[in-house]
Amino acid sequence: MVNDVKNSGLQGNNTLYHAKKQHLEEVKHDSVKHTTTSRGAEKDSVALTPQAKQLKELQKKISDGDGFDRKKVEEIKKAITEGAYSINYERLASKLAAFEFDL
Numbered sequence: 490m491v492n493d494v495k496n497s498g499l500q501g502n503n504t505l506y507h508a509k510k511q512h513l514e515e516v517k518h519d520s521v522k523h524t525t526t527s528r529g530a531e532k533d534s535v536a537l538t539p540q541a542k543q544l545k546e547l548q549k550k551i552s553d554g555d556g557f558d559r560k561k562v563e564e565i566k567k568a569i570t571e572g573a574y575s576i577n578y579e580r581l582a583s584k585l586a587a588f589e590f591d592l
Contacts, residue, residue: 537545568574 565574
């Protein structure tokens with residue numbers, strides 16, 4: 490009787506395994522397109538999602554740019570050296586708290 494319980498459990502796991510394996514094969518098939526070259530050999534190709542294309546464009550913009558506004562930095566430096574730069578401590582504290590909360 491114990492043997493029957495073990496066999497039915499393995500059979501259920503085996504069915505689940507094959508179902509998942511079949512699903513993975515379907516996903517692979519859907520994500521990779523097969524094209525045929527002039528020689529008749531198959532060649533794999535990958536199609537990028539719109540999000541991946543957008544991310545690639547953003548990475549290019551970041552690498553091409555300076556990463557900061559030089560004019561604004563120069564203005565702040567000048568204000569600090571002249572003693573005209575003032576800090577809004579309440580705003581700074583709320584921004585720090587919001588940042589910590591997001592982490």
